[in-house]
Amino acid sequence: MNGTLENITIPSQSSTGPQEYLTFILGNEVYGIDILKVQEIRGYDSVTKIANTPEFVMGVINLRGHIVPIVDLRIKFHLERTQYDEFTVVIILNMSDRIVGMVVDGVSDVLHLEANEIRTVPDIVSGIDTRYINGLASIEDRMLILVDIEHLMNSYEMALVDTAALI
Numbered sequence: 001m002n003g004t005l006e007n008i009t010i011p012s013q014s015s016t017g018p019q020e021y022l023t024f025i026l027g028n029e030v031y032g033i034d035i036l037k038v039q040e041i042r043g044y045d046s047v048t049k050i051a052n053t054p055e056f057v058m059g060v061i062n063l064r065g066h067i068v069p070i071v072d073l074r075i076k077f078h079l080e081r082t083q084y085d086e087f088t089v090v091i092i093l094n095m096s097d098r099i100v101g102m103v104v105d106g107v108s109d110v111l112h113l114e115a116n117e118i119r120t121v122p123d124i125v126s127g128i129d130t131r132y133i134n135g136l137a138s139i140e141d142r143m144l145i146l147v148d149i150e151h152l153m154n155s156y157e158m159a160l161v162d163t164a165a166l167i
Contacts, residue, residue, distance in 0.1 A: 019115075023108040023144060024091065027079045030108060030142055033149040037093050041107055044088035058103065063092065070101040071153070095150045102153075111144070113137055118146060131155075 021032035022041075047059030047070050056075035060067050070090060074082060082088075082105065090101045118135040132152040137144040 019113055021111050021113060021144070021146060022091070023111055023139075024089070024104040025106045025108055026073055026077060026104055030139070030144050031104075032111065032113075032137070032144050032146045033091075033093075035110055037095050037149050039092040039094040039099065042090050042092060043086060044084050044090050044103060061101065063099065063101075066099050068092065068099045068101050070103060072103040074103070074105070093149060093153065095153060098153075100153050102149075111137075111139065113146075 020035040022035050022038050023030055023032045025031075045061060047061055049059040050057070050069075053059075056072050058070045058072050060069050062068075074080070084103070087106070089104050089107050091104060091107065093100050093102065118137050120135055121130045121133050132148050132155070134146040134148045137146060
């Protein structure tokens with residue numbers, strides 16, 4: 001995204017045809033999440049810190065009357081920290097009646113993938129947690145890591161249920 005980042009509302013899709021993924025960048029990798037989980041894309045705003053939350057929970061924002069926890073996936077995925085600026089992107093997710101924001105380096109594109117274009121993570125890959133990966137897809141000369149974002153955000157170690165209860 002170039003220039004000033006504006007709030008973008010993602011339209012819903014029908015359940016027929018190829019599955020659509022919103023692709024985003026973290027470090028040197030490209031990730032994809034189910035577009036149906038995305039409520040909107042917005043620029044980063046300051047957050048209100050909440051005591052005793054995991055390091056990757058940056059805090060909360062008030063989004064049109066909803067208190068939304070903001071998670072920095074760079075920290076969650078043990079990547080180098082970065083400065084937040086006017087180009088930092090927050091993807092607002094709507095999952096199972098819970099709204100969560102995630103900070104990413106940038107949003108790339110919406111891709112349409114057929115089931116036969118998605119591969120499983122090979123068993124020989126060690127040292128990575130594959131519990132939250134739906135699969136891999138080749139996009140031009142890069143690999144796209146498809147994240148089960150609902151499973152990740154609802155996982156015990158994310159502690160978002162406890163964070164939401166504190167608010």
